Amino acid sequence: MPVTFESDFWWDAVTQTIKFYAHYESRRIHCAVSRPALEDFAKSLGLSHLDPVRVYREHRREIELKAANKIRAGLFENEEKIFVKIADFHR
Numbered sequence: 001m002p003v004t005f006e007s008d009f010w011w012d013a014v015t016q017t018i019k020f021y022a023h024y025e026s027r028r029i030h031c032a033v034s035r036p037a038l039e040d041f042a043k044s045l046g047l048s049h050l051d052p053v054r055v056y057r058e059h060r061r062e063i064e065l066k067a068a069n070k071i072r073a074g075l076f077e078n079e080e081k082i083f084v085k086i087a088d089f090h091r
Contacts (some may be wrong), residue, residue, distance in 0.1 A: 001025055003068035008080045009060075011053050018056045021062075022082070024071050033084040038063075040086045 001024065006029060009020040017032040038052040041059065050057070066088045070076075077083050 003017075003064075005031075005064050005067075009056065016052075017083075018052060018062075018063075022066075022067060022071060024068075029071060029080070030045055031082040031084070032082050033067070035088070037086045037089060038082055041089045044089065077084055 001002050003022050006021040006023070006050050009018055011017075012019050012032075015032070016035040018038065019032045022029045022031050033056065035065065038055045039050045041063070042050050042051045045059070047055070062072050063084060065087045066084045070084070070088065075082070
């Protein structure tokens with residue numbers, strides 16, 4: 001069964017994450033990617049800009065793929081959420 005993602009996302013200044021939702025099986029799953037993960041990912045691509053919203057927008061498919069892999073593997077964190085972190089980009 002495929003993992004699909006809603007088109008909406010938002011920057012949460014309090015938690016310093018981009019938040020978005022995925023759908024898998026019959027579940028709506030809250031996902032987030034941390035600012036450090038986005039900055040590290042941008043640097044690994046040789047990008048000079050480190051704006052997390054821009055990085056997410058321009059590389060959304062790669063980030064969603066990391067979240068989808070964690071969903072399929074059942075790597076949920078507290079409250080059944082998926083958090084994409086720096087280590088996820090180095091696997």
